[in-house]
Structure formats: C-alpha cells, structure tokens
Amino acid sequence: MNVLVIYPKPDKAKKPRFGFSYEMLLIATILSKYHQVGIKDYSCETFDEHELIEYVRREDVDIALVECDSYALKRSQNILHAAEIIDMLNQYTHTIAYGNYCYITKKDFGNAKQTVTDNEINNIIDFVNQYEKNSTIPHVEAYDELPYIDRSMLLPIPYYKDNERNTLLQTSKGCENTCIFCQRKGWQHCYVTHSDEYVLDELKTIKENGYRNVWITDENFTFNLSRAKKLLSKIMQANLHEDLRFFISSWANIDEEFLDLAKKCNIRIISFGIESGNSEILQFYRKNINIKKVPSIIQYANSIGIFTVGNFIIGAPMETEETINETFYLIRNCEFDQVNIKNLDYMIGSTLYESLDDEQKVKDHVFACFENGLNRFKLEDIKKIKDTFLSEYYKAHRTAIEQKIRLYGTPF
Numbered sequence: 046m047n048v049l050v051i052y053p054k055p056d057k058a059k060k061p062r063f064g065f066s067y068e069m070l071l072i073a074t075i076l077s078k079y080h081q082v083g084i085k086d087y088s089c090e091t092f093d094e095h096e097l098i099e100y101v102r103r104e105d106v107d108i109a110l111v112e113c114d115s116y117a118l119k120r121s122q123n124i125l126h127a128a129e130i131i132d133m134l135n136q137y138t139h140t141i142a143y144g145n146y147c148y149i150t151k152k153d154f155g156n157a158k159q160t161v162t163d164n165e166i167n168n169i170i171d172f173v174n175q176y177e178k179n180s181t182i183p184h185v186e187a188y189d190e191l192p193y194i195d196r197s198m199l200l201p202i203p204y205y206k207d208n209e210r211n212t213l214l215q216t217s218k219g220c221e222n223t224c225i226f227c228q229r230k231g232w233q234h235c236y237v238t239h240s241d242e243y244v245l246d247e248l249k250t251i252k253e254n255g256y257r258n259v260w261i262t263d264e265n266f267t268f269n270l271s272r273a274k275k276l277l278s279k280i281m282q283a284n285l286h287e288d289l290r291f292f293i294s295s296w297a298n299i300d301e302e303f304l305d306l307a308k309k310c311n312i313r314i315i316s317f318g319i320e321s322g323n324s325e326i327l328q329f330y331r332k333n334i335n336i337k338k339v340p341s342i343i344q345y346a347n348s349i350g351i352f353t354v355g356n357f358i359i360g361a362p363m364e365t366e367e368t369i370n371e372t373f374y375l376i377r378n379c380e381f382d383q384v385n386i387k388n389l390d391y392m393i394g395s396t397l398y399e400s401l402d403d404e405q406k407v408k409d410h411v412f413a414c415f416e417n418g419l420n421r422f423k424l425e426d427i428k429k430i431k432d433t434f435l436s437e438y439y440k441a442h443r444t445a446i447e448q449k450i451r452l453y454g455t456p457f
C-alpha cells in the first residue's frame with residue numbers, strides 16, 4: 046500500500062528549537078517495513094494545496110495519516126490545518142486522524158474517515174492492517190520492541206537536510222509528577238523507560254550516522270534519578286558521549302552528582318520546569334519540588350558550564366505582584382541562561398482544565414487572566430510585566446552568558 050503521513054502546519058507560528066514530531070517518524074518507520082511510506086511535514090515545509098493533491102493522486106496514496114497535535118512544550122496545536130487537509134484529501138484517499146489532540150479529546154476528529162483515540166501504537170497498526178489483508182503488521186508488545194526511528198526518512202525534506210547533524214532520541218515517555226497544568230498527562234498516563242541497552246544501541250546508530258546534537262525528547266529525563274545517572278554512566282563507559290552533545294528537560298529534583306555526570310557526558314543544556322518562586326503557588330500547581338534547593342542546583346550547573354533554561358508560569362489564581370516578584374527574584378538569583386515565562390493556560394487534557402466551568406470548556410484552552418475570571422491580571426498586563434522583566438534580565442545577564450560561551454563554547 047502507499048501511505049502518506051502528514052504533519053499539518055501549526056495554528057500559530059512559533060520559533061521552535063530543532064525538532065520534529067517523534068510520533069510521526071515512529072509511525073512512518075513502523076509502516077515503512079511493510080508499505081511505501083511518504084512524509085509531508087508542514088511544520089517546516091511550505092504548504093501547497095495543489096502540490097499535495099497532485100502527490101496523493103500521482104503516488105496513488107491509499108491512506109493518509111494526519112497528525113493532530115496539541116500544545117506540548119515544544120510543539121504547537123495544528124488542528125485547524127489538520128481539519129483543512131482532511132477535508133481536502135477525503136475525495137482522493139482514506140484519511141485517518143491520529144495524535145495527541147485525538148488522544149485527549151477521545152472524539153472523532155473533523156471529517157476524518159477514522160480517528161485513533163488512544164495513544165497506543167497498536168491501534169494505528171490495526172487501522173492500517175484493516176486495509177491490507179495480505180501484509181499484516183504485527184503488534185508491538187513492549188516499549189523496547191519499537192524500532193529505532195528511521196531518521197533517513199526525513200532527509201528528503203530540506204529543513205532536515207540542513208539540520209542533518211541534529212536529531213531526537215527518546216529514552217522514556219511520561220512523568221508521574223502531579224503538576225495540574227501539565228497537558229501531557231492527557232495523552233501519556235504512565236512512565237515507561239527503554240532499557241539501557243536499547244538506548245546505548247540506538248546511540249551507536251546515531252553516532253554511525255554522523256549526528257552530533259541529540260535532543261532527548263523525554264518529558265522529564267530525571268524523573269527516575271538513579272536510572273538517569275546509571276544511563277549516563279553507561280553511555281560514558283561505552284564512549285558514546287564523545288563527539289555528541291545532549292540536551293534534556295528535567296525537573297529540579299536532581300543533585301550535584303547528576304550534574305557532574307551530565308557535564309562529563311556532554312549534556313550541554315538542561316531545561317528546568319520550575320514554574321514559580323512562591324511556595325504557595327507551587328503547592329497549588331502540585332509541582333512537588335523543593336524550591337529552597339533550586340538556586341544552589343542551578344548555580345552549580347552554571348558553574349560547571351552547563352547551559353540552563355528556566356521555565357516559569359505566571360497567572361495562578363493567588364498570583365499577586367509580590368508573588369511575581371518572588372519568581373523574578375528566583376530567576377535573577379539562579380542566573381538562568383535562558384528564561385521562558387508563560388501565561389498560565391488551562392489546557393485541555395490537564396487537571397486544571399477539568400476544574401473549569403462547563404461554559405468555559407467550549408474552548409480547548411483558556412488563558413488565566415482577569416478577562417476570563419481566573420486571576421486579577423489583564424492579559425495584556427501580564428504580557429507587559431513579562432516582556433519588561435525579560436528585556437531587563439537579558440541585558441543584565443549578557444556579560445555572564447558571554448563569559449560562559451568564552452569558557453565553554455556555544456551550547457550547540
């Protein structure tokens with residue numbers, strides 16, 4: 046069969062760091078062992094309706110799998126374009142919607158002929174198998190049974206060719222922390238890990254293929270800290286860290302021993318989810334980190350040359366100017382190299398979203414602000430406070446970051 050896997054363009058343009066939909070490439074990889082598979086990734090390719098229709102007709106595409114993504118930290122919702130593409134392709138091929146948005150809403154998506162509503166790779170396999178009785182794709186019985194993503198499938202796309210030294214690696218999925226704003230729990234309920242051997246072997250392949258920058262997609266690489274330490278030690282014992290640079294996301298529940306290992310293993314950037322400098326707000330978020338320990342951990346990471354990113358949220362119901370200033374004080378004290386401050390967003394799939402009144406749930410996400418009755422700040426005031434702080438912060442931090450780059454080089 047001829048299968049086309051499509052990633053629609055995001056609803057809002059973002060300036061993302063390197064990345065692609067891991068799920069899109071994983072599905073394409075699995076199906077490609079049994080069928081002809083093409084990829085159209087409109088997160089980085091220019092969309093041209095006529096070109097897409099012509100491709101589908103010329104290649105005689107039997108199934109178009111369209112990813113409906115949701116607001117994750119690194120990607121963006123793309124459901125407007127997904128619905129448009131599905132409407133356009135329905136007369137030429139069989140459309141199947143899949144992706145985080147479908148797993149959260151558990152509803153049929155737009156006019157798609159079928160929708161995969163559970164985040165389970167075997168469901169997609171079953172849907173595809175329905176169409177081809179002669180070549181049945183077997184189920185994947187365990188997380189380690191998944192094939193390594195076939196990174197070469199992206200190379201016909203110019204963006205990935207231009208970034209051919211960058212790739213993604215997934216060593217685990219999920220996170221069992223209890224953050225009520227986190228949307229990921231809406232599509233990934235449990236924490237699963239690849240075995241160390243699986244990761245080491247995939248890293249060998251990554252090295253052999255000339256990659257240099259490895260962006261680890263795990264929601265929280267250090268959720269199981271002892272596992273994270275063991276894995277880094279094994280990567281170093283096997284010399285797999287040489288000539289590679291790693292980038293991870295982590296909560297702040299780590300220690301100096303982990304940071305020393307991270308440094309030796311060439312982890313260049315750690316992106317920390319801290320959220321607030323105020324303990325009452327952290328309790329409201331059910332963030333479950335020890336805020337008192339945060340500055341010393343971040344300062345230690347900075348001191349050994351790891352680049353640090355701090356992620357924060359403003360807009361909890363009890364947020365005041367004082368609590369915002371506590372957050373800003375924490376950021377200055379930690380001296381993060383990069384700071385992302387978001388307006389609290391009640392996103393579908395999160396525990397927070399469930400607390401909204403039914404009439405507010407007509408939208409997939411609701412910003413916390415005075416206008417929506419969720420806190421005392423107007424949306425534009427939050428933006429102003431945030432922008433003013435960030436512009437002053439980066440001015441003040443310029444010398445420190447320049448010195449860090451002089452001492453340790455650029456992060457990637």
Ligand code: SF4
Binds near residue numbers: 219223227
């Ligand atoms: S630590 Fe990060 S990934 Fe885990 S629940 Fe909280 S926000 Fe989500």
